[in-house]
Amino acid sequence: MTITVKEELIKRSPLRVLEKSISGGLGRGNIGVLASRKGVGKTACLVHIAADKLLQDQHVIHVSYASRVDHIVTWYEDIFKEIAKAPKMRAALDEFDELIRRRVIMNFKQDGAKTEQVLRSLEAMIVHGNFRAETVIVDGLDFAQAGPDDLRKFKDFAGRLGLEVWFSASLKGDEPLFDERGIPREIESLLGIIDCLISLQHHGDHVHFNLVQDHGRLAPKHLGLKLDPTTLLIAKESRPRTR
């Protein structure tokens, strides 16, 4: 019974829409980036992506550069609570304790943490800690500081250990943040390393998802997804918009 409810939950997830748009998912060894201005909802999206992986019995490492771990723990609790509110999905919450055992939070201080050190610790967790992660979430890496070299190291690492890695990128510059093709100007130079790039933008009172790059191909496209302002979950848009 629980299993069918869970399968249903996975099947109906708006993240399936996202996967469809990026050729079936990000895929192992690849790097995905969610880019937006600060405070638009990247962390919520990353946690939703992680929660979805956890529901599928995958192992997730959540790398964060924030100062407090308990905030991240609360994010997960809240997101799972929201997911479980869907009809008949209460069972998912009962499993929360089980699911959460497949998630590890790794926190690094931004100023002190060199990418080499972060990757060394990640590898130690996966190899010595015997934590068989499939997905790594990297929230809060400062893309203004971390250049192409750092990102390439992450990509090599993802390839070597067969990981799917999702980043958030905070855009800080002046308007316009995006060029005419929808590419965030600040991280344009990293496009060659990023496999999938999605931007989050305010449209009126909603936050919409735009696909910028799909597995190396520039493929501007509206994803038909929005961020629900109350639940902070990724949700399907009721009326798909056209660009």
Added chain:
Amino acid sequence: MTTAIARMRNIGISAHIDSGKTTLTERVLFYCKKIHKIHEVKGKDGVGATMDSMDLERERGITIASATTAVEWADHSINIIDTPGHVDFTIEVERSLRVLDSAVLVLCSVGGVQSQTITVDRQLRRYNVPFIAFVNKADRIGANPAKVRDQIADKLGHKSVLMQIPIGLEGAFCGLVDLVAMKALYFDGPEGEIVRIEEIPGELAAEAARGREALLDAASLHSDELTEALLEGGASEELLRAAVRKGVLSRRLVPVFIGSAYRNKGIQPLLDAVVHYLPNPAEVENRAMDLDAGGAERVLEADPAAKTVALAFKLEDGPYGQLTYVRVYQGALRRGEDLVNTRSGQKIKVGRLVRMHADTMAEITEAGPGDIVALFGVECASGDTFCSPGLNLAMTSIYVPEPVISLAIDPVDKTAADRVAKALNRFTKEDPTFRTHVDPESNETIIQGMGELHLDVYIERMKREYRAEVRTGMPQVAYREAISQAVEFDYTHKKQTGGAGQYARVIGRLEPLAKGAFEFVNEVKGGRIPREFIPSCEKGFRAVLRKGPLIGFPVIGIRVVVADGNYHPVDSSDIAFQTAAQGAFRQVYMKAKPQILEPVMKVSVEGPSEFAGNIFATISQRRGIIISSVEDGSFSRVDAEVPLGEMFGYSNVLRSLTQGKAEFTMEFLKYGRVPTHVSEMLTEQHLETERKKSQR
């Protein structure tokens, strides 16, 4: 409020292990002229710090039992309790916090907020204790008091502000800039006893101005007067102190002080801060439960003329006989007066009354509200309340966690056995988390406690203080059993063996209970089981739950519903219904899919980042779940949940893997289901012992 109370402070010194709080206390005693020579923890002079009164503490360089001591500073009397830092002894910390009005939280300039700091902070919060912070070891390499202040804000969530800035750091640390007086302080003399006040050095002027600005910002939130004065051009030191004090008392501001106890720097300003910013006993609201009014809360008055209320918070068997540490909350303790122990109803007469200073004491005749003193020759347990006759109050019970580990001990000979009995009697009175009983089956003496180190310390103390040698068994985890699905029962107990027979029938169900150990629900209607036998049923179930059929450990998380039954006008009895209840339970227990639960500990390991991999590995090998790992520069902390049964000997493993550079703390978190292979092994073991027993 009398001046006497206004000039009194009851403070605790709480910290992470190795933050140097014993060294700090030592300096405080020295500057308050309580001692004439400074000894170091693990001192080369072989004397040891004054506050560590037990030999064992001297040897291990840790403080186990909190000794209280009274000092005088700037016309104020300060009672200090030196509290232990290790999690295994948190009952001591918690008991101290209950009787203290405020605390000094000691942090290391290098380590900052560490796992134990977080635990202590949680305890301070639980008892609503206001505190100031002292960032110690500013002379150490890597010292960064500003970073520690940030951590107090980030990791503990307190609004905090630096009250001083250091003059030089690490090896160059030589003094402080006081941001209230805007003066530089240096500590001269062979033991830093002379405070020299100078102008702020020019190169620090800008930093000091910025620090002052931040201080004024933080303080003005707590005082409109200060805000106004600032708008009008300037605030007096008094006004600024009053504002900070208000923030501290409401627990909305944590002023941060800096120093190095070891280098004799920054202690006198800290003592001034205790006087300036921490509350006197009358400024803290204390409540007691009125036992005559169903436990209703009553606010106590810090009035020496009122009826007396005092709490016995610690017992100690010293060279002078039994000592009972008490804190007076209301009224006064006077030599020769009668008091009542409200738990036992026993009358006591106040005999010798003393004020303690680590190992020495001063005789007094009276102690007023807020005083912490010791009584001689009083029979009582820790946590008992003493009241004037006519009052029946109990200070709120101190939270005592259940023990999670047990150990069989076996005295080596007859003499040792007598001494062990004496030692155990004292230890259990002193420490409510340490328990002992004789196993009725094996006839072994079992001791129980909060962790391996906790029990180790008591075994050592038996040896040293009572010269009692014991052999110890393997540490045993306190497992539990629980059912995982509801099941119905219908059981008839019938016995006809001449004379009066026995008859009882109980019908109902067992259900898993998410929270709590046991619940009994009576749904019997129409007197199918006479009312007088309902308690018999409950008693029967309670008895059988003590030893679960699966592996012989208590069954928890169960609701028993008795819905129906039958009785016989002659043959039914209390004992018949008890037996029926037990029979019913045994009949259906296995059908309720029982599971074995084990204590899972919240483990926190800290050490240099280079060992993170090793630490991850040790957790994963122990069936542990890593919750998070936090890397802050070269320092790492790993938080995990690990079954207690896997943690035996962990300190040795960790030490050897990390060259002694990592340390860990743990505390009980929850009971968790054991994996199938462990469950099978435990069941097998249980069957084996049962088989052996029946063969005997």
